[in-house]
Amino acid sequence: MAHRRRIPLHLQITALFALLIIALGATLSWYNYRKSSAMALSASEKLFQRYGNEISLDFLRTYQPIVQTVNMLTLDAVASAWSLDERLAQLPLLAKALELRPQVIGLHLGYENGDVFTVRPLDSPDMRRTFNAPDDARLMAVNTQLDDLGRRAVERFFFDRRLQPIRRESAGFSDEDPRAQPWYRGAIASDGHLSTAPYFFDRVRRVGITLSSRTPDRTAVVAADVALDSLSQTISSIDISPNSEVVLLDQHFNALAYRDPGKLVLLHDDEVVEVARLDTLGSRVLVAASREVEAGRRAFALEVDGQRWRGQLYRLAPAKGITLELLTLTPERELLGEALQMRSQSSLITAAILILALPLSWLLARQISRPLRQLASEARRIRRFRFTEPRPMRSKIREIDDLEASMSLMRDTLKRFLGLLQSMSEETEFKPLIELITDETMNVSQAAGAAIYLVSEDEKQLQPVSLKVAGNAVSPALLESCNLDSGNPLGRCLQQQQSLQQAVGPDGAHPMRALLDALSLPSFSVISLPLKNRKGEPVGVLCLLYADTDRRPVSDRLAFIETLSGFASITLESRQLIRMEKALLEAFIELIAGAIDAKSPHTAGHCQRVPELTRMLAQAACDSQAPPFRDFHLSREEWEELHIASWLHDCGKVTTPEYVVDKATKLETLYDRIHEIRTRFEVLKRDAEIRYLRAVMAGGEEAELRQALEREWRTLDEEYAFVAQCNLGSERMAEADQDRLQRIAGRTWMRTLDERLGVSWEERQRQADRSGRLPVEEKLLADKPVHIIPREEADRIEPDNPWGFRLDTPEHLYNRGELYNLQIPAGTLTPEERYKINDHIVQTIIMLEKLPYPRHLRRVPEIAGGHHERMDGQGYPKRLHGEQMSLSARMMAIADVFEALTASDRPYKTPKPLSEALGIMFGMGRRGHLDPQLLRLFVESGVCLDYARRFLAPSQVDAFDLAQLLTSEAASVDS
Numbered sequence: 001m002a003h004r005r006r007i008p009l010h011l012q013i014t015a016l017f018a019l020l021i022i023a024l025g026a027t028l029s030w031y032n033y034r035k036s037s038a039m040a041l042s043a044s045e046k047l048f049q050r051y052g053n054e055i056s057l058d059f060l061r062t063y064q065p066i067v068q069t070v071n072m073l074t075l076d077a078v079a080s081a082w083s084l085d086e087r088l089a090q091l092p093l094l095a096k097a098l099e100l101r102p103q104v105i106g107l108h109l110g111y112e113n114g115d116v117f118t119v120r121p122l123d124s125p126d127m128r129r130t131f132n133a134p135d136d137a138r139l140m141a142v143n144t145q146l147d148d149l150g151r152r153a154v155e156r157f158f159f160d161r162r163l164q165p166i167r168r169e170s171a172g173f174s175d176e177d178p179r180a181q182p183w184y185r186g187a188i189a190s191d192g193h194l195s196t197a198p199y200f201f202d203r204v205r206r207v208g209i210t211l212s213s214r215t216p217d218r219t220a221v222v223a224a225d226v227a228l229d230s231l232s233q234t235i236s237s238i239d240i241s242p243n244s245e246v247v248l249l250d251q252h253f254n255a256l257a258y259r260d261p262g263k264l265v266l267l268h269d270d271e272v273v274e275v276a277r278l279d280t281l282g283s284r285v286l287v288a289a290s291r292e293v294e295a296g297r298r299a300f301a302l303e304v305d306g307q308r309w310r311g312q313l314y315r316l317a318p319a320k321g322i323t324l325e326l327l328t329l330t331p332e333r334e335l336l337g338e339a340l341q342m343r344s345q346s347s348l349i350t351a352a353i354l355i356l357a358l359p360l361s362w363l364l365a366r367q368i369s370r371p372l373r374q375l376a377s378e379a380r381r382i383r384r385f386r387f388t389e390p391r392p393m394r395s396k397i398r399e400i401d402d403l404e405a406s407m408s409l410m411r412d413t414l415k416r417f418l419g420l421l422q423s424m425s426e427e428t429e430f431k432p433l434i435e436l437i438t439d440e441t442m443n444v445s446q447a448a449g450a451a452i453y454l455v456s457e458d459e460k461q462l463q464p465v466s467l468k469v470a471g472n473a474v475s476p477a478l479l480e481s482c483n484l485d486s487g488n489p490l491g492r493c494l495q496q497q498q499s500l501q502q503a504v505g506p507d508g509a510h511p512m513r514a515l516l517d518a519l520s521l522p523s524f525s526v527i528s529l530p531l532k533n534r535k536g537e538p539v540g541v542l543c544l545l546y547a548d549t550d551r552r553p554v555s556d557r558l559a560f561i562e563t564l565s566g567f568a569s570i571t572l573e574s575r576q577l578i579r580m581e582k583a584l585l586e587a588f589i590e591l592i593a594g595a596i597d598a599k600s601p602h603t604a605g606h607c608q609r610v611p612e613l614t615r616m617l618a619q620a621a622c623d624s625q626a627p628p629f630r631d632f633h634l635s636r637e638e639w640e641e642l643h644i645a646s647w648l649h650d651c652g653k654v655t656t657p658e659y660v661v662d663k664a665t666k667l668e669t670l671y672d673r674i675h676e677i678r679t680r681f682e683v684l685k686r687d688a689e690i691r692y693l694r695a696v697m698a699g700g701e702e703a704e705l706r707q708a709l710e711r712e713w714r715t716l717d718e719e720y721a722f723v724a725q726c727n728l729g730s731e732r733m734a735e736a737d738q739d740r741l742q743r744i745a746g747r748t749w750m751r752t753l754d755e756r757l758g759v760s761w762e763e764r765q766r767q768a769d770r771s772g773r774l775p776v777e778e779k780l781l782a783d784k785p786v787h788i789i790p791r792e793e794a795d796r797i798e799p800d801n802p803w804g805f806r807l808d809t810p811e812h813l814y815n816r817g818e819l820y821n822l823q824i825p826a827g828t829l830t831p832e833e834r835y836k837i838n839d840h841i842v843q844t845i846i847m848l849e850k851l852p853y854p855r856h857l858r859r860v861p862e863i864a865g866g867h868h869e870r871m872d873g874q875g876y877p878k879r880l881h882g883e884q885m886s887l888s889a890r891m892m893a894i895a896d897v898f899e900a901l902t903a904s905d906r907p908y909k910t911p912k913p914l915s916e917a918l919g920i921m922f923g924m925g926r927r928g929h930l931d932p933q934l935l936r937l938f939v940e941s942g943v944c945l946d947y948a949r950r951f952l953a954p955s956q957v958d959a960f961d962l963a964q965l966l967t968s969e970a971a972s973v974d975s
Contacts, residue, residue, distance in 0.1 A: 110178035449545035611646035620941035637856035645863035652843030745781035783817030872928025915960035
């Protein structure tokens with residue numbers, strides 16, 4: 001190919017654009033300098049005035065209402081309260097004044113005889129700690145007055161939020177005379193209110209002023225200590241610029257308000273040293289500004305850390321006698337409020353210059369645009385991942401020619417790299433992914449072999465996990481593990497966090513020396529690349545093997561291989577994390593299920609057996625070729641979904657009280673209340689004996705009386721035995737038995753003790769107050785108001801609930817009435833308790849729907865929450881019909897019922913043998929409870945027998961006739 005003359009691109013355009021850039025830069029720099037200086041001065045002056053006015057207004061908003069309060073108090077009876085009782089009687093008024101004016105941290109009443117009465121709010125732990133106040137104290141009153149010996153005795157009174165006295169204590173004696181205080185002397189001498197200059201309140205560690213005013217007869221002065229904390233909040237809201245400093249100073253240049261109020265007071269060993277000044281606020285700019293302020297300069301400029309600042313003192317007089325100084329410091333580069341106007345004018349100048357340059361630029365573009373357009377078209381194809389071969393391009397410009405060569409190389413590299421990325425991303429299993437990375441890396445890098453070592457779990461060794469030689473997989477056992485230290489090349493690669501190249505020969509020491517025979521080479525080179533995770537922690541080492549006869553320069557491929565190894569590291573880490581997170585999720589789910597089973601010893605193992613039985617039935621459905629299941633198949637994600645749903649199908653049981661789940665008798669709650677009733681029968685028997693003894697002592701016929709006593713005893717024994725039998729709930733209660741129970745309940749006994757004593761506050765709320773009418777005649781069996789536990793609104797599920805529940809909610813949460821419970825027709829549960837037990841599936845759905853699921857697990861709540869639904873739509877909690885439920889949910893319903901029927905750990909029933917359990921379930925299938933097709937599969941596939949042999953007692957595994965199950969009437973028993 002003939003040599004083409006190539007002219008560098010920069011030689012053609014440098015001369016033209018150099019003149020344009022110099023002219024444009026000089027013009028804009030001169031204009032920006034003059035305009036920015038004027039704008040900075042104008043903006044700063046306006047901002048200072050505006051924020052000074054804001055602070056003055058904020059001060060007045062705090063100041064004026066408090067002045068009115070103080071003036072009002074001088075006209076009230078509180079100012080003429082000369083005795084302690086009179087002052088305490090005025091406490092509600094003073095407390096209300098403090099409540100309405102939260103900035104006031106203390107009210108003082110100073111009297112002409114030297115007495116002083118102070119009221120302070122204790123609205124924070126710091127205030128209560130300062131005055132050693134009780135935790136529930138919210139107000140403190142301090143009374144100082146002369147005692148009989150002429151001493152100034154001090155007493156403290158602490159009150160709660162309702163102004164109820166908590167504690168009264170003596171605080172010793174004081175030498176301070178209020179009449180000598182500035183606020184008292186100034187107020188007495190003034191006809192209006194007086195405000196002090198800002199100062200520091202030592203006891204409460206806050207900065208503020210004192211407002212005072214005398215009474216019309218000049219016998220007392222009312223004063224209010226006002227904290228200036230709100231000024232710091234106003235300072236914090238001032239936003240002159242991002243780095244501006246704003247400080248409010250008093251006339252002595254002490255700091256009164258700052259964006260960080262905690263720096264306003266200097267402490268040493270928790271004791272107040274002094275009020276902060278500018279040079280103690282912790283800012284280097286404020287330290288520099290303090291020298292200018294103390295020198296009396298009100299407007300100044302200074303330079304700190306190479307940055308120029310402009311400062312100004314703005315005097316404020318928000319109230320009579322109060323003078324404040326507002327200091328603002330702002331970097332000059334941030335005072336550009338009029339930047340828009342400058343930008344517009346600069347744009348016009350730039351546009352004018354560019355218009356002059358357009359003809360010359362057009363002439364230049366004609367010469368260089370054609371090859372650039374071709375390169376742009378090629379770049380668009382690469383951007384769209386179309387790696388077709390382009391037509392060769394020629395250009396006289398060297399840079400464009402080099403660019404075309406680089407783009408061709410980039411196209412080929414991207415094509416190979418993206419193919420590898422796609423292969424890696426499509427593989428989700430960890431072991432195949434490692435094999436894929438090894439194989440693809442070897443192919444892309446054109447190496448003779450590749451191996452991957454991973455860091456062991458104890459992070460002490462590098463273990464070989466994959467090996468490819470000459471395109472064939474070789475067992476990694478051929479390689480030995482090596483220590484994770486710098487004593488070997490692989491460990492040194494991880495320690496130094498960089499790629500290493502080393503020759504391996506028969507005499508060298510290298511962990512991969514055993515591959516010499518496999519490669520049939522006398523020696524080879526190994527490039528070791530560290531695999532690191534996102535945190536830079538070592539994951540493993542990628543080794544590439546090259547024969548010594550390979551003369552291609554490795555440096556040309558090393559950068560690409562390093563990039564590829566970085567992606568492989570992240571991919572491996574991601575797969576490891578996913579695997580570990582799945583293991584954690586699995587363990588956590590099983591932990592929850594185990595906790596539910598452990599909560600009640602009578603349901604132990606239920607949450608573990610149901611998932612296994614569900615899995616067995618689902619596998620049978622997948623393997624079945626019967627028409628209902630021919631198209632039923634579960635992917636790996638769907639198996640995971642079914643597994644999680646089955647393990648969590650009863651997670652709502654964590655909300656079900658144990659005594660309801662384990663209720664073995666009708667009167668059982670946390671204990672069996674039959675013992676209370678037995679005691680009452682014992683009382684009736686003692687009462688009968690007492691009546692007998694009294695009749696004998698009165699001269700009655702002893703033999704006849706004794707016979708009557710024994711007859712009454714026998715009757716009571718029989719009645720108690722009947723009540724005790726009713727309590728068991730083992731048989732359906734006949735109507736005659738319920739009538740007899742009513743007659744027995746009509747017996748009475750005498751209660752002489754107050755039943756409200758010793759019970760909880762909540763139970764007392766439900767009891768009628770009958771403590772003043774003892775003794776009281778009580779029914780032997782009673783349904784009392786105290787037995788009714790009301791249902792709160794939070795326990796009600798509205799018909800239009802977002803979950804679609806359709807429930808008949810009982811009026812009460814619980815009804816523990818004795819007669820009500822004993823008259824349960826069948827079983828031991830009241831409607832309220834049965835609703836509570838059924839509520840576990842409601843809570844299961846609510847809890848599971850709150851969890852954020854990946855896309856393939858979004859049916860977990862539906863599967864887990866549907867195992868109590870029925871095919872005929874009479875189940876709960878949504879009353880779904882069979883066609884509205886997934887096949888997985890119907891499988892779980894069968895697993896749940898079968899496990900419940902055959903479980904041997906229920907206190908309220910004996911475990912069913914296999915034949916009886918299947919008979920019950922097939923009866924449930926005919927009545928629209930369970931899916932009959934799944935029931936048939938459950939038996940015909942042998943799942944029920946496999947499960948029975950693994951989990952049932954041998955005595956339960958009896959013979960059954962499938963044909964009879966399908967045709968005969970099976971018993972209908974609620975599981």
